[in-house]
Amino acid sequence: MARGQNSEASWDGQARALRADRDRYAALAFCASDMLLELTPNLTVAFAAGATMALTGSAPEDLQGLSFIDLVAPRDRPLVREIMKHAAAGHRLESVIIHLDGPDGDTPPLTLLGCHLPDMGGHYYLALRVGPGGLLFGMEEEPAARRENSLTGALSFAETTGECLLAGREAGKEYALTLLRLENLLELRARLDDRAKHELMSTVSRCFRAEAVDDHMAGQFADESYGLVHARGKNVDGLCAHLQEFTRKLDPENAGVTVRSATLEMDVADMSESDSVKALAYTINRFCTEDAEGFAVDNLSAALTAMMGDTVDRMTEFKTVVTKSNFELAFQPVVDLATRSPHHYEVLARFSAFGDRITPYGAITFAEQTGMVCDFDLAMCAKVIDWLTETRRNGRDYMVAVNISGSSIGSPAFVRALQRLLAKHEELRDKILFEITESAKIVDLEAVNRSVQSLRQAGHKVCLDDFGAGAAAFQYLRALDVDVVKIDGAYVRDALSTGKGRAFLKAMAGLCNDLGIATVAEMVEEEECIGFLRECGVDFGQGYLFGRPSADITTFDETGGENDPNEEFPPTAKKASGRR
CATH class of the missing domain: 3.20.20.450 (EAL domain)
Incomplete structure (x- = not known):
């Protein structure tokens, strides 16, 4: 009997030690996160901790057994399904921006990090923190390509950029957005072998990330169109000149690309944060899809700013019509x-x-x-x-x-x-x-x-x-x-x-x-x-x-x-x- 009691005491001591270690690791994780999740192989919640009530409307224990996908905002569910597949293949989830389906609609942007551990029953371990401090992009099909070129595969670039600009403004930091067109980039890629293509896109990625406000606030949103968020007043002429010179030397025909840039400084003080983001997203998409051949190079910034002003005016007018039921x-x-x-x-x-x-x-x-x-x-x-x-x-x-x-x-x-x-x-x-x-x-x-x-x-x-x-x-x-x-x-x-x-x-x-x-x-x-x-x-x-x-x-x-x-x-x- 004494031996059994000693055995039980030993197990209790080990269990307390394990719980203490778990709590210690959770506390350390909360230093950088607002919510922690452990998921089963079929993506149901096995454990939850943190600000679950604010982000999901449910207490941690009430999330257990629910599908993680159902907790995600509908617009981001396809992305999350894909990145979870990517994690299951052995790749870490590194700062992916998502939104949860919160108690009052979509949450603010959350940075998702995590990993899949086959040795732990195939479970996934995720951390989410409030704020767009991570990548704007989903996972690449080829891990090596993604590591060298985190700009490709952009998702919701315009919206997330808008959220970043506004977050910076609220924090007292003045940011601006510059859009760049690398004209003839597709033609250049067609002339290069695989090694040179890899060098080209890796260099483009590193250059844009180096100029951005942090390593991740740069993205590609069309075949030849890129954007980066940087400190207001920063001159990107040097970046443009560097890319033109680099691509000319890489090009067997010595032509390279022509880089055209347009910078937008947010000035929508009379709009709500949500409407400001929508206005910016619409303006960027319009700017990137409309024919800009009529704009002179030194006119691009003025054209982009004019588009933004027009968008703000039209949104304000439409919102007034809706609010007053004036239709x-x-x-x-x-x-x-x-x-x-x-x-x-x-x-x-x-x-x-x-x-x-x-x-x-x-x-x-x-x-x-x-x-x-x-x-x-x-x-x-x-x-x-x-x-x-x-x-x-x-x-x-x-x-x-x-x-x-x-x-x-x-x-x-x-x-x-x-x-x-x-x-x-x-x-x-x-x-x-x-x-x-x-x-x-x-x-x-x-x-x-x-x-x-x-x-x-x-x-x-x-x-x-x-x-x-x-x-x-x-x-x-x-x-x-x-x-x-x-x-x-x-x-x-x-x-x-x-x-x-x-x-x-x-x-x-x-x-x-x-x-x-x-x-x-x-x-x-x-x-x-x-x-x-x-x-x-x-x-x-x-x-x-x-x-x-x-x-x-x-x-x-x-x-x-x-x-x-x-x-x-x-x-x-x-x-x-x-x-x-």
């Missing part, structure tokens, strides 16, 4: 092809405040590109709810479809805000259908489907817009359980003119019918379309044949006007069994 509603009927009566109405936005300067499509596209579409979509939903409430008060009853961007439905913060808004109007649940537009913006289909199902379970029908447009359309249909599919007008036009197009349209309608999903054909503009679409199995139609968008919904009263409050929607859903 109008227009309605277009979606008609039951069997009865020729309106079944419901798509609600469209019109912007008289912009005059002729920008079309409705241009305004929504700008909102998408500047990250303001979530605010607009929520404002649109609120305005439609107010309109429906007033209309019902006047004795008229309509069903309407409201557009929601793929970016919005992919945002947990937006979905939560939308659900809070809808919860105040239970009586309108079956009167509001949501159309998911810009589905190409969806990053995490699984997460979006959960949001879609929450809307359906609350009593709303959900439609997938522009089906057939883009290579991934059937992937979306497979991943998203919806009630209605709106077939892209291009397929309707093609079906009217070619046998192959007709076969595709019938196949799409037949698939949706088998799944219990109603179908709407866009761009119905001619009378002969109706019989043709019905033969193909399409349920509803929308287009100029039934009416152009109108601010006065009573315009369509002659063709049926109000919806039948007893009509079931969608009718196709009764044909299928087992559909969720």
